[in-house]
Amino acid sequence: MYYLLDGDNFFASVEVLYAPHLRHKELVVLSSADGNVVARSKLAKKNGVKMGVPYFQIKDEFEARGGVAHASNFPLYARSSVQVACAIESLLGPCDRYSIDESFGVSDGLEITIDKHGGHEAYARFIKNTVQQQTGIAISVGVGATKTLAKAAAYGAKKYPATKGVVAIESRERLEKLLKLMPVGNVWGIGRKFEEKLLAMGISTAWDLKSSDQARMRKVFGVTLQRVIAELNGEVCFGLEFEAPAQKQMVSSKTFTERVMDQDIIRGHLSQHAEKLASKLRNRKAQAKRLTIFIQNSPFDKSAPFRYLSRTAEFTTHSNDTSKFHAVIHQLLIAIWQNGLRYSKCGVMVSELVELKHKQLGLFDEKEPRNKVELMNILDKINAKQACGVSFASTFLKPPAIPSAKLSPNYTGSWSEVPKVH
Template structure:
């Protein structure tokens, strides 16, 4: 059996772990540069605030104290996700993260009674050890486990845990109530085409002719239908196949015309892209760099260039990728434009263990290759142990325009020594540490 552990309102839950006064309050988490709401507490959902709502549309609710908005604190969220995963690894035979707040776990070898008890124990231990509330869905396949988790989260008859047996009457009753568009892997356009065919619910998709689905749509839709029947078509390792392209980009906190600012942004994105290459054990043959002005400002000159630079040889070495990216930037940079976004994309990726050099590639000696691998491995190990960005090429300028705007970010409680939670036994101790009476009485955030 396969379990899916899904953290409830994950970003908001992370904030509440360290600031309990946020509980039962309407809380929202903002996207990069504090643009729009990307995570909502149940209380915020009850106010009718939709996902993706621009922050300025709820400013009046913030001013009245009805809503609290925080900037995204991805470093904190990533660390809390790792802690949830650590708990699951201690309690299950295997864990496969699917996203920052979802993880598949192996749950084989249990009797039905023991399986339910184990799922409840997982839910309790994650909450007890991390403070993060989760729901657990268990079934024979990944697709059914996703639906079981949805039921555990939304159906009042399954408070936090749902075990779905594919051939049971219970499964049929539940799948008949779930719209086919809510099935994992069925997007909006595919949903519309299935609806035209009379496939309106998850049960309809399960009962449809699998071969016809393959001819009409794709092998993925056929697999989805089979998975709904309890026939496993996906393995955990299939969920994270190496990407064919890797892009790192970001909108700037404020526009800039300066080449030095753009060089800092490209340097940051190139290094992050190289790290992702090494994580999936790939090599890149080419690098694309692009710039964008603000298309929502028609009163300003517009310029959105991009250029691809071929690398001397397939590589994952940050130094070679960074050199190519900076060369690309110099080719496309023009003065007198207010740039709002920049990015770097790794192209023509290949498996590092199946590398094939072409006649046009610059050869590299075995000694040079090994030195490059050791250097990159050392950099990655230090950054993994000491924190992201501990070792990097070039120092970023403080308050550079390309840095994210995050005026309402909470402290990074678990990853920065200077942002650890502080506890005071009395007001006098707080004053000795430089806090005023007002600050002492304010909800504690760091």
């Protein structure tokens, strides 16, 4: 049986863990530059705060009723995620860490232990209670014969309070009851476009999808949806993945706290994103063939029509050289810049990634000069050891970043921010 272990309101739960006075308050966590709601406490959900809503749209009403907003503190969430995953793996063995707040596991080799606890549901509840005791984070647990059914069970565990956070699909009756209650759009792997097409075909629940003709659905939607249907019928198509699949692209972007009209400041931000991506590529021993930049104004800005401007450059050979990235960004920005717009966001994307061990040079391609490779390695070593680090000159064109006033302390990553007990 597959287990899905999902942190409840994970970002908000981590914030409350280190600030217990927020336990009975409405809490939301915001995206970069305090833009959109990316996580909500149970009370915020109950009071109708929608996921993804721009915070400025709800700010006055939300804060008037005592709501609290925190900026995303990803280093804190990442460390809590590792703690939760380690607690889970101590009880379930190596897991597929699917996302920052979700892990898949299997019960193979645990049959005797599970029987001693009284079955899968009882053991899932034991895991849930133990993880919360050890980490302070509440999780929901779904158990099913496949990953898709485990996700469906976890949906039931979160949706229906009577389950107390645990659902194990161990009988046909429970499977049928749950899938008939589950909207097809909540099935793992069903996006908005697929959902619209399925609804138009009269398939509105997970049970309808399970009962559909697999050959016909494969012709209409492709092999991936056919595999989802097979998994709903108990056939394993998706195993555990202990190593993350190789990335095809990487993106670094930022929403500004204030609108920007100065090209040099935008160039500084883009340069910083380029440095970050180049460093990540070198860290993963990979290189990119294409680099794309984009800039945009706010879709909520009524003073001008919305503009999303982007341009892509292709390197003659794959690269992770920061200086090359900087040179390309300068050219691309000049090509797409429009005066008079109040820009709200910019970003850089690298694509067509290849691992160095798989890189093939063309007939006329040349290897990176050895001194350039060594320079990049020295930069990475310095930046890993020193908080201030070393950057290329163009990154200093942008104003220094000012931490959000809503950012919680780095409780577990900085001695100066560890809570003090008096």
